Every structure is written in structure tokens, then in C-alpha cells.
Amino acid sequence: MEQFIVKGEVQLNGNVKINGAKNATLPLMAATLLCSGISVLHGVPNLRDILMMQDIMTLLGAKITREGTTLIIDTGNVSRAEIPEHLMREMRASVFLMGPLLGRFRKVRLSYPGGCAIGPRPIDLHIKALERIGAFVGDRFGYIQAEAAELTGGEICFDFPSVGATENAMMAAAVADGTTIIRNAAREPEVADLECFLNKMGAKVIGAGSDTIRITGVGKLNPAEHTVIPDRIEAGTFILAGAITCGDVVVENIVPEHLSAVTDKLQEVGVKINSGLNYIRVRAGGFRGVDVKTLPYPGFPTDLQAPLLAMLTLAKGTSIITETIFENRFKHVDELARMGAKIKVEGRTAIIRGVSKLTGAPVAVHDLRAGAAMVLAALAAEGTSEIDNVFHIDRGYEALEERLRSLGGDIVRRGSN
Ligand code: UD1
Numbered sequence: 001m002e003q004f005i006v007k008g009e010v011q012l013n014g015n016v017k018i019n020g021a022k023n024a025t026l027p028l029m030a031a032t033l034l035c036s037g038i039s040v041l042h043g044v045p046n047l048r049d050i051l052m053m054q055d056i057m058t059l060l061g062a063k064i065t066r067e068g069t070t071l072i073i074d075t076g077n078v079s080r081a082e083i084p085e086h087l088m089r090e091m092r093a094s095v096f097l098m099g100p101l102l103g104r105f106r107k108v109r110l111s112y113p114g115g116c117a118i119g120p121r122p123i124d125l126h127i128k129a130l131e132r133i134g135a136f137v138g139d140r141f142g143y144i145q146a147e148a149a150e151l152t153g154g155e156i157c158f159d160f161p162s163v164g165a166t167e168n169a170m171m172a173a174a175v176a177d178g179t180t181i182i183r184n185a186a187r188e189p190e191v192a193d194l195e196c197f198l199n200k201m202g203a204k205v206i207g208a209g210s211d212t213i214r215i216t217g218v219g220k221l222n223p224a225e226h227t228v229i230p231d232r233i234e235a236g237t238f239i240l241a242g243a244i245t246c247g248d249v250v251v252e253n254i255v256p257e258h259l260s261a262v263t264d265k266l267q268e269v270g271v272k273i274n275s276g277l278n279y280i281r282v283r284a285g286g287f288r289g290v291d292v293k294t295l296p297y298p299g300f301p302t303d304l305q306a307p308l309l310a311m312l313t314l315a316k317g318t319s320i321i322t323e324t325i326f327e328n329r330f331k332h333v334d335e336l337a338r339m340g341a342k343i344k345v346e347g348r349t350a351i352i353r354g355v356s357k358l359t360g361a362p363v364a365v366h367d368l369r370a371g372a373a374m375v376l377a378a379l380a381a382e383g384t385s386e387i388d389n390v391f392h393i394d395r396g397y398e399a400l401e402e403r404l405r406s407l408g409g410d411i412v413r414r415g416s417n
Pocket of ligand 1: 092093123124125126127160163164186302
């Protein structure tokens with residue numbers, strides 16, 4: 001197990017370039033399975049979750065090579081539409097393979113997916129979507145099997161705008177025999193990026209980014225080349241790192257509009273924000289408490305709730321954070337308390353009474369974004385923190401410690417083997 005050793009009380013200063021988005025890349029990789037041939041994805045981050053997806057797709061018969069940040073994916077020899085249980089358990093995003101494999105082979109078999117320990121994460125909306133477009137989905141011997149002699153297409157109205165279920169439905173519907181309309185669709189930028197790639201493959205998808213997406217099925221798709229959008233969650237994490245350390249950080253290579261909910265909140269608490277076409281500059285010299293509710297895009301992203309909460313532990317006054325997307329997503333709270341934070345959790349709400357300082361401590365990380373929160377708290381705290389279970393952080397942040405060091409952070413990785 002590796003650890004981060006962080007000496008706190010530093011101000012972060014300088015520029016940092018943001019990588020391509022993990023959450024856009026995963027469905028794009030899955031989408032390449034919709035046809036036979038060589039697709040190329042540029043701007044792919046080097047992360048544990050991406051490697052895991054590579055492993056699963058390789059097992060299905062895909063040949064994947066990486067050249068720098070480019071992935072070359074040859075799906076010519078993919079013949080299996082069955083995903084073994086141990087791989088499904090490793091990563092929830094493997095559920096994205098359901099739509100493309102069903103679309104291409106009209107049959108897919110997989111077990112229930114795993115992923116971060118952030119509460120029950122059912123896949124009922126994925127299943128409902130595939131049923132609506134003509135698949136028969138059954139549950140046998142712990143496996144889910146979906147089949148469709150004909151994928152008719154159809155109307156789907158989600159009870160909740162699930163990102164993954166919207167993306168899965170778009171991929172299967174792209175090669176359906178008829179037309180599909182998805183209502184109450186997720187509006188996340190990653191959904192719009194998937195639409196862009198599918199259309200480059202020859203699909204007919206319109207409306208992604210709004211709550212209604214229309215997909216006219218086409219018989220066959222072709223391989224395509226695409227550059228992944230920047231990672232708004234990674235960008236948000238660096239912006240919050242700049243703010244919590246009262247530093248001056250320019251986050252580059254981003255789409256500022258994707259972070260409007262975040263910059264809006266930061267301005268509300270007294271942090272200075274300037275943005276240009278592809279950058280945001282954050283400067284802080286202290287901040288006030290604020291009330292925040294996580295919401296589907298364009299609301300405040302649940303993936304930045306933990307890093308924001310870490311920052312608000314040092315705010316002047318009280319903050320209230322309500323987590324509406326996931327249950328059980330306050331696992332960072334107990335660890336922050338070890339550093340001197342004053343937080344009370346009641347159901348889906350955390351009440352944070354700002355303290356004047358945090359103190360370094362040995363802490364553990366229980367999921368990816370909670371990991372980012374602990375790193376941010378440690379950068380601002382007095383003294384040294386030892387952060388365990390860094391592998392969670394490596395799922396979603398590439399070389400986080402090196403990039404924080406380039407901004408002046410005192411953080412090193414220590415192996416234990
Ligand atoms: C994606 C992101 C994740 C982010 C989340 C919400 C990827 C790889 N991951 O996850 O980082 O935190 O969006 O922005 O893109 N739900 C159901 N039934 C379903 C599907 C979802 O009840 O069939 C519930 C989930 O349990 C959760 C909520 O809907 O409470 C949101 O989930 P969803 O939008 O599907 O998130 P993911 O696509 O898994």
C-alpha cells in the first residue's frame with residue numbers, strides 16, 4: 001500500500017494543465033466496441049480506471065495500444081460479449097460495456113458492477129433503458145443477460161437523469177433498427193462528448209447536453225478519431241486546492257463553462273476567480289462558509305463535494321452541504337475530524353463549523369474523491385499528514401503528487417513494499 005506524506009501550510013502558486021476527462025474516456029472506449037476496426041482516442045489520462053477498462057476490453061478480444069496520451073483501439077477481433085465477474089466487480093464503469101455489446105452482438109452477459117464504496121449503486125435505470133429499446137433482460141445465476149433479436153428503439157423517460165444509463169442507452173440505440181428518444185436525460189458534458197464521438201462514427205444523435213436526446217438508429221457504425229474533453233472534476237480539484245491553501249493558481253486547458261457551478265460558489269465565499277477562453281485563475285486569502293447542494297449537471301457536482309467540504313472546514317462561519325446524488329458519500333468526514341475539523345452529519349447533510357486551523361494526522365482514504373479531499377486538507381494543515389490507500393486516488397488523478405509539487409506543494413509518495 002502506498003501513502004502520501006504531506007507537509008502542510010503551503011500556498012500553491014503557478015499554472016497546471018488539466019488532462020482529458022476520465023468520465024468521458026470510459027464511455028468513449030466502450031463505444032469503440034460498437035463497430036469493427038481501429039478507433040483512436042487522444043488526450044486519454046493514464047489512470048487505474050482506464051487501465052482496468054483496457055484489461056476488460058482486451059479480454060473481450062480488443063487490441064489496445066497507448067502512444068503517449070493516445071489510445072489506439074482495434075475492435076476487429078472482438079468476439080466475446082461476456083464479462084467475467086472479477087473484472088465487473090473492480091469497476092462500476094464496466095456497466096458501459098452493456099449497451100455497445102448488446103448493440104453489436106445483440107446479446108451480452110455480465111455480473112453486477114463494483115466501484116467506489118459510496119452507497120448502493122443500482123443499475124435498474126440501465127436495464128429499464130435497454131428494455132425500452134427492445135432488449136429482453138434477465139437475471140440468472142448472479143448474471144444479467146440482455147438479448148434482442150431486433151432492437152426496435154423506443155421512448156425512455158428516466159426517473160432520475162443517470163449519467164451512465166443515458167450513455168448506455170445512447171450507445172445501444174445508435175445501432176438500433178428504429179428511433180429512440182431519451183427524456184430526463186443526463187446533461188453532463190461527458191454525455192455531449194459521447195454524442196460527438198458517436199456521430200463521428202456515423203451515428204445520428206442530437207440533443208445531448210439538453211434533457212431530451214433523439215437517436216435515429218443506423219445499421220452500421222465505423223471507427224473514428226476523437227479528442228477527449230478536459231476533466232472538469234480534476235480542474236475543480238486543483239481550483240479548490242488553490243483556494244484552500246490561499247494561493248494563486250491558474251488551471252489551464254479546460255472549458256470554464258463546465259465549472260460554472262463551482263466558480264459561482266467560490267465567488268460567493270469570497271474567493272477571486274478570473275477566467276478566459278480555456279483557463280480559470282483562482283486567488284484566495286480566506287473564505288466564508290456557504291450552503292451547497294450537489295445536483296445533476298449543471299448543478300454543483302457530487303464528485304467535488306468532498307474536496308469542497310475539506311475547504312469549508314477552514315471557512316469563517318458555518319456551512320451546510322447536502323448530498324442529493326449518492327448515499328453514504330461522507331466517508332471523508334471522520335478522517336477530517338482526526339485533523340481537527342468540526343463536522344456533524346445528519347443523513348445526507350453535513351454541517352461544518354469552520355475552524356481556524358487543521359492539524360496534520362495519519363488518515364485513510366475510502367474512495368477516490370474522499371482521497372482528493374484528504375490531500376487538500378493536508379496541504380492546508382499545520383504539520384505532516386500521512387495519507388493511506390493512495391490507490392483510490394490513482395483511479396482518477398494522474399500523478400497528483402507531482403503536479404501539486406510543481407505548484408509548490410510538499411507531498412511525496414511512499415511505497416510500503
Ligand atoms: C457518473 C460518474 C461519477 C459521478 C456520477 C454522478 C462516470 C464513470 N462516473 O457515475 O463520477 O459521480 O456520474 O455525476 O461517469 N442510479 C440508480 N439506478 C441506476 C443508475 C443510477 O438508482 O440504474 C442512481 C445511483 O445510485 C446514484 C444516482 O443514480 O445515486 C446517480 O448515478 P449516475 O448518474 O448513474 O452515476 P454514474 O453514471 O454511476
